[in-house]
Amino acid sequence: xxxxxxxxxxLASTPLTEHVPDPSGAVTLHVHRDSHxxxxxxxxxxxxxxxxxxxxxxxxxLLVSGAAPALPVYQALSRAPLDWARVDVGLTxxxxxxxxxxxxxxxxxxHSLVVEHAAAARFETLTLxxxxxxxxxxxxxxxxxQPTQVAVLVLGDDGSVAGLAPQSPDYGRALASxxxxxxxxxxxxxxxxxxxxxxxxTPAGLARVRMRVLLLRGARQRELLEAxxxxxxxxxxxxxxxxxxxxxxHWRP
Numbered sequence: 001x002x003x004x005x006x007x008x009x010x011l012a013s014t015p016l017t018e019h020v021p022d023p024s025g026a027v028t029l030h031v032h033r034d035s036h037x038x039x040x041x042x043x044x045x046x047x048x049x050x051x052x053x054x055x056x057x058x059x060x061x062l063l064v065s066g067a068a069p070a071l072p073v074y075q076a077l078s079r080a081p082l083d084w085a086r087v088d089v090g091l092t093x094x095x096x097x098x099x100x101x102x103x104x105x106x107x108x109x110x111h112s113l114v115v116e117h118a119a120a121a122r123f124e125t126l127t128l129x130x131x132x133x134x135x136x137x138x139x140x141x142x143x144x145x146q147p148t149q150v151a152v153l154v155l156g157d158d159g160s161v162a163g164l165a166p167q168s169p170d171y172g173r174a175l176a177s178x179x180x181x182x183x184x185x186x187x188x189x190x191x192x193x194x195x196x197x198x199x200x201x202t203p204a205g206l207a208r209v210r211m212r213v214l215l216l217r218g219a220r221q222r223e224l225l226e227a228x229x230x231x232x233x234x235x236x237x238x239x240x241x242x243x244x245x246x247x248x249x250h251w252r253p
Contacts, residue, residue, distance in 0.1 A: 016037040017032050017037060028246050028247070030251065038215075042213060043074075046073075046150050050062060050082055060149045061087070065162055074113035078117060081117060091109065092163070093163030110123060150212075153213065155224065157218075164200055165187045175203060181202065184197075203239035209244060212245075213250065216249060216251045217251065
């Protein structure tokens, strides 16, 4: 689109963001002044990493969360002038639904990211019609052996990352798993009650990703990140910081 190249170039060079490095080197916190800057700055960061990878490799792989807060970032990213035909897009987690179900994470990503320029990307769903959840997890773990350049994750107010929610009865098992993806029971709550089963990437799976981007919003989520960085802990957020390179956290008020 006519505006997209201008927006990408403008925001890549305009100082609307404060960068707060973590002394431990585990996290770089990018503090954005508002939702507009947050959206475009995160999209620019992901696009730049994919562009670097495409210059050196025949294909690049991007994993994304289908959670609602990330969708504006994907809409911006879809307009990036990349060679999207050489990009594989996969999911970090999914509800146990048909991939064309409107409540699925796949549907959210298909309608927000795999459009515009990014419509040329190859999109991989986690669920398959007529297959058991165990088969879907096995396929996801096979795909996870491919090099992955970027993963985009969303932090929840409860400390959840991807499909790893602390209230899940399988939370500890998922955190400790050496597999890249696992099946787990979702926590019973107003938000997730209709979807009792889920597939999620694990910290072990995220450790294989070269660049991890974490999207967070509001005071509560920043407090969770800072507490995890300062005081440690055993949850998904802490595990994410301990595995792989520095976590690129993008926050807005």
